[in-house]
Amino acid sequence: MFESVRRHQRIFLGLILVLIIPSFVVVGAWDLIAPGSDAGTVATVGRQKIQKFEWERSHQQRIDQIRAQLGGRIDPSLLDTQASRLSTLEDLVTQQVLLHAAESLRVRISDEQMRRTISAIPAVQKDGRFDMGLYQQALKAQGLTAEGFEQRVRADLALESVPAAIGRSTMVPRSVARRLTQSGLETRVVRVKKFPIAEALAGIQVSDAELQAFYQANAKTFQTPEEVDIALVGFSKPASADQVEQFSNLVYEQSDSLEPAARKFNLAIQTVKSVRRQGPDEARPAELQRIVGHPKMLQALFSTDVLVNKRNTEAVEIAPGVLASARVIAHRPAAPIPLDRVRAQIERQLKEQKAAERVTDLAQTAAKALTPGAATTGLTAAKTLSRADSQKPAGAADIPSEVIAAVFSADVKSLPAAISVPASTKTAAAWLVVIESAQVPAVDSPAVKEAVARELQRLEMASTQDALERWISFHRQAIGVKTFPEKLAKTDSR
Numbered sequence: 001m002f003e004s005v006r007r008h009q010r011i012f013l014g015l016i017l018v019l020i021i022p023s024f025v026v027v028g029a030w031d032l033i034a035p036g037s038d039a040g041t042v043a044t045v046g047r048q049k050i051q052k053f054e055w056e057r058s059h060q061q062r063i064d065q066i067r068a069q070l071g072g073r074i075d076p077s078l079l080d081t082q083a084s085r086l087s088t089l090e091d092l093v094t095q096q097v098l099l100h101a102a103e104s105l106r107v108r109i110s111d112e113q114m115r116r117t118i119s120a121i122p123a124v125q126k127d128g129r130f131d132m133g134l135y136q137q138a139l140k141a142q143g144l145t146a147e148g149f150e151q152r153v154r155a156d157l158a159l160e161s162v163p164a165a166i167g168r169s170t171m172v173p174r175s176v177a178r179r180l181t182q183s184g185l186e187t188r189v190v191r192v193k194k195f196p197i198a199e200a201l202a203g204i205q206v207s208d209a210e211l212q213a214f215y216q217a218n219a220k221t222f223q224t225p226e227e228v229d230i231a232l233v234g235f236s237k238p239a240s241a242d243q244v245e246q247f248s249n250l251v252y253e254q255s256d257s258l259e260p261a262a263r264k265f266n267l268a269i270q271t272v273k274s275v276r277r278q279g280p281d282e283a284r285p286a287e288l289q290r291i292v293g294h295p296k297m298l299q300a301l302f303s304t305d306v307l308v309n310k311r312n313t314e315a316v317e318i319a320p321g322v323l324a325s326a327r328v329i330a331h332r333p334a335a336p337i338p339l340d341r342v343r344a345q346i347e348r349q350l351k352e353q354k355a356a357e358r359v360t361d362l363a364q365t366a367a368k369a370l371t372p373g374a375a376t377t378g379l380t381a382a383k384t385l386s387r388a389d390s391q392k393p394a395g396a397a398d399i400p401s402e403v404i405a406a407v408f409s410a411d412v413k414s415l416p417a418a419i420s421v422p423a424s425t426k427t428a429a430a431w432l433v434v435i436e437s438a439q440v441p442a443v444d445s446p447a448v449k450e451a452v453a454r455e456l457q458r459l460e461m462a463s464t465q466d467a468l469e470r471w472i473s474f475h476r477q478a479i480g481v482k483t484f485p486e487k488l489a490k491t492d493s494r
Contacts, residue, residue: 043089043483045096050089052487059088063295064319072286076295077278085488093483097475102158109154117153177456181448184455186440187386188407191379192399193366193432195359197352197423204358206350214346215339222342226334227276228301233258233269234291234324244323248315251325255311258327271329277302291324300326307331356423356430363420363430370418370434379434400427412438 043050063079119130123138139149215222239247243265250261262269274281275292284292291297300306300313307328315323339346389396390405406421416436423430441447 040487041484042487043093043096043481045093045481046100046479048096048100050092050096055089055092055488058092059085060296060317062088072290072293075278076293077298080295080299082485082489086485089483089485089488093476093481094472097472097479097481099155099158100479101475102161109157113157114150114153117157118150174452174456177452177459178443178448180459181452181455182440182443184387185447185451186408186438187384188412188435188439189382189384189437190399190407191382191434191436192403193363193378193380195362195423195430195432197355197359197428197430200355200358200362201351204351204354206347206354210350211343211346212339214350215342219336222337222339223334224332224337225276225278226302227274227332228307228328229271229273229330230275230292230301230326230328231258231269232272232292232324232326233262233267234318235265235267235322238319238321239323240321244315244321247323247325251312251315258312258325261325272326275301291318292326294318294324297324297326301328359430360420360422363422363432366432367418367420370416370432379432382436399431402427403431403433406431407433407435410435 040052041049042052042055059080062084063076066079067074067076118124118135124130124135126134136146139146235243235247247261247265250264251258254260258269261267272284272288272292275298277298281289281293292301294316297313297316297318300316303313305311306313306326310328312325312327315325318324383397383399385396385399385404385407387408389399390401390408392401395401395404402424403421406419410417410419410433412435415438416434418432418434421427421431421433
């Protein structure tokens with residue numbers, strides 16, 4: 001997908017398309033055709049309807065892709081928020097607006113463009129060349145015909161033509177890029193003094209009243225997590241369409257037991273302990289966690305129908321054709337942890353909080369006392385920092401990135417300048433910083449000349465995205481878009 005954009009000289013347009021149009025969109029050529037039912041319209045774009053099952057498939061693909069990028073080490077519920085659900089819907093609406101525009105403009109994709117795009121798909125290549133056998137296998141696996149797939153490819157290529165045209169129409173003055181490049185290459189020479197939180201802990205006391213107040217104010221923090229033990233059954237490999245239908249019917253119609261489905265398909269029922277509503281279990285095998293941690297499985301397990309009425313979950317599609325169902329064996333609600341068990345933890349936290357306030361005051365007092373000509377004892381040797389250092393997670397020159405960011409936000413009209421940076425959990429200290437000098441490279445310096453092209457490309461990308469978003473907003477109103485976000489809300493029933 002986006003092959004023609006990748007061939008375009010202004011390659012940044014491809015990045016814009018990735019931001020605006022999600023890869024593997026529901027009606028795009030790259031979709032996996034999965035079972036689904038029309039549960040209602042969630043949006044209309046002109047006369048085109050977006051059905052709920054289309055949105056569900058697209059939303060699940062997005063969650064799976066993000067989790068895969070993070071190695072599965074994230075609670076799926078954090079990705080399945082109402083905001084993320086609305087974001088998926090907005091992406092689908094945007095896609096339909098662009099398709100409508102492409103049709104209105106009578107965009108035509110040649111056979112040669114279509115063939116080049118298909119030939120470039122890695123999944124249908126062998127030794128770097130298009131392989132007809134692999135192509136036919138891929139189509140068969142997805143239940144697609146060559147004609148149907150090629151129509152989708154043409155639609156995708158037409159879809160990308162509109163953002164590409166908008167991108168070619170945007171211009172950013174080179175002078176703006178030069179000024180921003182100069183600012184980005186600025187360096188400042190500093191001397192610092194660190195006021196560690198750990199060194200201010202001595203003598204700090206926490207009263208019982210303070211402990212009790214903190215415990216009560218953060219009651220939800222001091223709870224054991226809600227969890228269930230479950231019985232689980234499912235396919236380890238993609239099932240046929242008939243098997244999918246039979247399995248789904250069995251676990252639904254005989255909802256008081258998983259045995260009928262297990263017997264029918266010769267599947268083992270396994271017991272899984274301590275499945276939590278939130279938070280992945282890193283000790284659990286990854287493949288098993290992928291099933292029990294699936295957003296739809298978790299939503300079903302903690303629904304009233306399954307938790308209270310003791311029914312099976314519906315058949316949950318973990319991957320295309322891979323289904324699973326479960327039922328709750330035991331339920332342990334979230335429960336308060338007694339204060340005595342967390343007293344030491346709370347006391348340590350409150351002491352660190354008070355120590356942070358103490359060292360922040362010390363740094364502020366020291367900064368105010370550093371008038372021009374005043375002695376600067378206790379400061380480090382001079383260190384040269386760049387604006388780019390503030391973007392590094394570990395900072396630079398033993399100075400945290402948060403402190404470096406404060407350095408480059410400081411007013412340097414009068415030097416030397418003294419600032420203080422409050423203590424935080426990230427910096428573990430308050431900081432006194434004396435900025436001794438600031439240097440901005442000249443417009444014609446080699447460093448600026450080398451970096452200005454990259455900055456211009458970044459600005460063009462941002463300008464293109466802004467222009468595209470404004471264009472889409474205008475056409476949304478012209479076409480007529482209606483969304484029904486209430487239909488995206490999580491439900492607690494079948």
